Amino acid sequence: MGFENFGTVSFTSEAKVTDFITQLEAGRVMATRCRKCGGSYFPPKADCPRCLSGDVEWFEVKSQGKLLSYTVVNYGPTGFESDAPYILALARFDEGIQILARLSRDIAEKDIKIGMSLMVKPVKSADDRIAYQFIRA
Amino acid sequence: MEDVAIVGAGQSAFSRSCGESIRELSFEAYKEAMEGLDITGDNIDASVICSAPEYDKQRSPSGLISEYLELTPKPTFYIETVCSSSSTGLRVAWSMIKAGLHRVVAVIGFQKMSELSSRDAAERMGRGGDIIWESPFGITMPAGYAMYARAHMDRYGTTEEQMAKVRVKNSHYGAANPKANYRKELSLEDIMNSDMITSPLKKFDCCANADGSSCIILARGDVAKGITKKPIWVIGLGAATDTMTMAGRQSLTGLRCAQEAAKQAYKMAGIKPQDVDVAEVHDCFTISEILAYEDLGFAKPGEGTGLIEAKQTYAGGKIPVNVDGGLLSKGHPIGATGGSQIRTIVRQLRGEATEVQVKDAEIGLVHNIGGIGQYGNVTILRR
Numbered sequence: 001m002g003f004e005n006f007g008t009v010s011f012t013s014e015a016k017v018t019d020f021i022t023q024l025e026a027g028r029v030m031a032t033r034c035r036k037c038g039g040s041y042f043p044p045k046a047d048c049p050r051c052l053s054g055d056v057e058w059f060e061v062k063s064q065g066k067l068l069s070y071t072v073v074n075y076g077p078t079g080f081e082s083d084a085p086y087i088l089a090l091a092r093f094d095e096g097i098q099i100l101a102r103l104s105r106d107i108a109e110k111d112i113k114i115g116m117s118l119m120v121k122p123v124k125s126a127d128d129r130i131a132y133q134f135i136r137a
Numbered sequence: 138m139e140d141v142a143i144v145g146a147g148q149s150a151f152s153r154s155c156g157e158s159i160r161e162l163s164f165e166a167y168k169e170a171m172e173g174l175d176i177t178g179d180n181i182d183a184s185v186i187c188s189a190p191e192y193d194k195q196r197s198p199s200g201l202i203s204e205y206l207e208l209t210p211k212p213t214f215y216i217e218t219v220c221s222s223s224s225t226g227l228r229v230a231w232s233m234i235k236a237g238l239h240r241v242v243a244v245i246g247f248q249k250m251s252e253l254s255s256r257d258a259a260e261r262m263g264r265g266g267d268i269i270w271e272s273p274f275g276i277t278m279p280a281g282y283a284m285y286a287r288a289h290m291d292r293y294g295t296t297e298e299q300m301a302k303v304r305v306k307n308s309h310y311g312a313a314n315p316k317a318n319y320r321k322e323l324s325l326e327d328i329m330n331s332d333m334i335t336s337p338l339k340k341f342d343c344c345a346n347a348d349g350s351s352c353i354i355l356a357r358g359d360v361a362k363g364i365t366k367k368p369i370w371v372i373g374l375g376a377a378t379d380t381m382t383m384a385g386r387q388s389l390t391g392l393r394c395a396q397e398a399a400k401q402a403y404k405m406a407g408i409k410p411q412d413v414d415v416a417e418v419h420d421c422f423t424i425s426e427i428l429a430y431e432d433l434g435f436a437k438p439g440e441g442t443g444l445i446e447a448k449q450t451y452a453g454g455k456i457p458v459n460v461d462g463g464l465l466s467k468g469h470p471i472g473a474t475g476g477s478q479i480r481t482i483v484r485q486l487r488g489e490a491t492e493v494q495v496k497d498a499e500i501g502l503v504h505n506i507g508g509i510g511q512y513g514n515v516t517i518l519r520r
Contacts, residue, residue, distance in 0.1 A: 007273020011264060042384060043270040069291070069389050071283035072336040073275060077263030078256050080275040088280050090383050098384045100271050114291040131273065 001025075007131045009079035016046035019058065021130070029120045029132045031097050032056045042097035063094035064117045064137040072109060089134055091118050104135045141234045142361035142368035143518065144241075145170035145354035146480035151318045151468040154251040155348035159198060160205035163247045166352035166476070167206055170243070174354065174364050178206060181354070182239035184213040185230050187222035187246040188472030191261050194252055202245060217472075219265070220421065221507030222246060223351055224475035224514035228374055230355045240357045241364075246477075247350040248470035258346060265508060267382045279343055279422065281383060281509030283335040286424035288389035290337065293439035297337050300423040301328040302445045304341050307420060307459050310452075311466020313492040316477075318347050318468035342423040347468025351476025353483075367487045372500075373406030373517030375399055379510050386510075390439070394513030395432035395504060402502075402515040403434075410434035413456060413517075414498040415485045417478035419506040420463040426450075429504050430458070433515070452493050460485075460493045475505040479516065486520040 001021050002013035023030045033040045034048035035055045042061070047054045070089040080086075087103040099120055103112070117137035124130050147169025149155070155162050171178070184206075186199040195201055203213040218225040223246030230242035250258060266276045289295045308323040323341055331340035361368040377397035380386060387393060403409065410433055418429035430441035435456045444450050450458040461467065461481040464474060482501035484490040503516040 003269055003273075006269075008275055009263065010273050011268040015269060043267065043382060069284040069288040071280050071287060071338075072333075073277065073280050074333055074335060076275045077277055078260035079263065083275060086275060088274060088276060088284070090284060090386075090389070098386070100274060100276065100383045102274055114288070 005129045007129065008083055017044045020044055023058065024122045024130055024132065027122055029061045029122060030058045031061055031095060033059055040096050042099055059095070061093055061095055061097065061099070061120055064119060065091035065093040065099070065134070067091050067112070067114055067116045067118055068098070069114060070103060070112055091120070091134055093120070101131070102133050104133050107136055139358040141231050141355055141371050142358055143353055143371065143479065143483055144356045144361050144365045144368055145174050146352070146483040148316055148351040148473065148477045148480050149349050150316045151347045151349035151470055151477070153318060153345070153347060153468070155249060159193060159195060159247055159249050160202055162249060162348060163202045163245050163350045164205060166247070166350035166473070167243070167245060170352035170354050176241065176364050178208055181208055181211060181241050181243050183211050183233060184208050184243045184245060185216055185226040186213060187216045187226040187244065188248050189219045189222060190217055192248055192250055192252055192471070202247070208243070218512035219507040220419070220469065220471050221475055221505045221512040221514050222472040223353070224503065224505035224516060225376065225512070227353055227355070227475070227479065227516060228376055228514065231371055231374060234355060234357050240360045242355050244353045244355065244476060245350065246473040246475060248472040249348045250346040250470060251348050271382055271384070276383065277335065278509055279338050280335045282422045282424055283338045284383065285389050285428060286337050286422070289424060289427070292390050295427065295442050298325065298329065299442040299445060300342055300427065301325055303420065303423040303426045304328050304465055306445065306451060307463040307465040310460045310493055311462025314462045314466065315492070317462045317466045319345065319466045338422055338424070344421050344464040344469040347470040349468065349470030349473040349477065351473040351480060353476050353479050367520070369483045369486050370519045371516065372519045373402035373408070373515070375401030375405070375515040377401070377513045381511055383509070391428055391432050392506060392510040392513060394510055395429065395506060395515065398513040398515040399433050399504070402517050406517040408500060408517065412500055413502045414500050415460065415482065415495040416456060416458045416502040416504065417461070417481050418458055418504040420459055420465050421469060421506070423465070425506070426458065426463070433502065433504055452495055457495045460495060475503070475514065478503045478505055482518050486518060
């Protein structure tokens with residue numbers, strides 16, 4: 001399976017990194033690391049642009065992240081209208097990566113604080129689409 | 138080697154819906170740029186056509202516009218860095234002249250955003266980010282800048298009111314600009330009470346889509362002096378890129394592409410930020426202008442709000458910024474915006490800005506950003 005069911009609206013499906021979706025279905029959010037130079041990538045890269053190696057491995061993003069910033073989107077673009085309002089957030093993780101995702105609806109806006117601890121976990125929507133989101137650590 | 142000068146600068150009126158074709162829209166800017174010059178279209182050696190793709194139903198608009206302006210058989214081609222396209226076009230045209238390929242080059246930026254329904258325009262906006270990894274979450278241009286705004290507020294104590302004061306200033310100057318789409322002066326209350334779009338950005342913190350065109354004519358220095366009595370010299374160019382994804386950003390309190398581009402442009406021009414007499418910055422959102430103050434070195438990081446609070450970026454202040462009303466007042470026809478900013482600075486340096494003229498302006502700067510800080514161009518001009 002590719003990226004055709006990823007997020008609210010997916011725009012393309014083919015990529016070399018579709019194992020990401022298989023892992024996501026199994027409950028894990030993964031990033032890639034180059035076995036040769038150790039460079040780690042999120043979004044995952046299938047090849048390492050630093051040492052040009054195709055020998056990359058998957059690893060799970062398991063650490064607690066820190067919230068860097070967020071916004072409550074009241075007007076979504078085409079295809080996202082019925083999702084709004086939703087909260088987009090950016091978080092930094094100990095694995096040396098950053099991730100953009102939505103904040104779980106379980107977190108009330110008044111409880112959001114920049115610097116708060118978050119985890120990134122897969123989330124399935126009612127119409128069986130899959131993504132990942134930030135939940136309280 | 139000969140320097141490069143701007144000999145002509147023009148733009149169309151910016152509007153919500155121009156009611157004409159992209160070739161006719163482009164002609165309006167070309168006409169204003171060429172008027173008063175001692176050349177005709179026959180003397181233009183090449184044209185660089187700039188717009189953001191997917192707003193034009195016409196594929197490959199360069200050939201079309203070149204034909205309409207009767208610039209054939211001279212070479213023409215297309216340049217794109219979304220909202221920064223025409224500044225990138227100027228950079229390319231400068232390089233072509235410096236390399237000795239051409240003597241006179243026209244840079245034409247245009248966008249007819251009304252060509253699309255608002256639903257289709259919103260669909261394009263949803264695909265402005267990384268379409269595999271970030272667009273599926275519903276990221277938009279305002280949402281990206283809103284995250285910069287929130288981070289700036291958290292780190293430096295910047296307030297929504299301070300951001301709104303940027304719009305108060307720009308709406309004041311926009312009211313005097315006959316080319317601007319939005320010419321109503323807004324009060325702090327108008328802005329603070331406007332609809333929340335993507336927190337903390339409200340409706341009046343955001344610029345609006347528009348139709349419009351711009352045209353800059355560049356010439357090799359020795360040729361320029363024979364074309365116009367008031368050549369404006371390109372003395373500094375800087376360009377840089379940041380990640381397409383928000384996930385790749387090193388900082389959310391400033392635009393790295395702008396900081397890098399500014400550093401290059403100041404170095405090439407051999408000047409410091411305090412030498413700039415008048416600036417045009419990319420105020421696609423109010424926070425963007427505050428970030429620009431800091432990224433350009435007009436204020437230290439975190440102190441940009443002090444400039445707007447003290448009204449130092451008004452026409453009589455220490456560093457006048459966007460005295461044509463900025464994108465916030467003019468509207469933002471993506472591919473035309475950079476050229477419109479250049480035109481404003483050219484008029485300022487020639488002493489021809491009849492609506493709002495900064496006194497004795499000798500050095501001007503243009504800061505033009507593409508996307509959510511993906512592409513940065515800084516251009517420094519001298520009279």
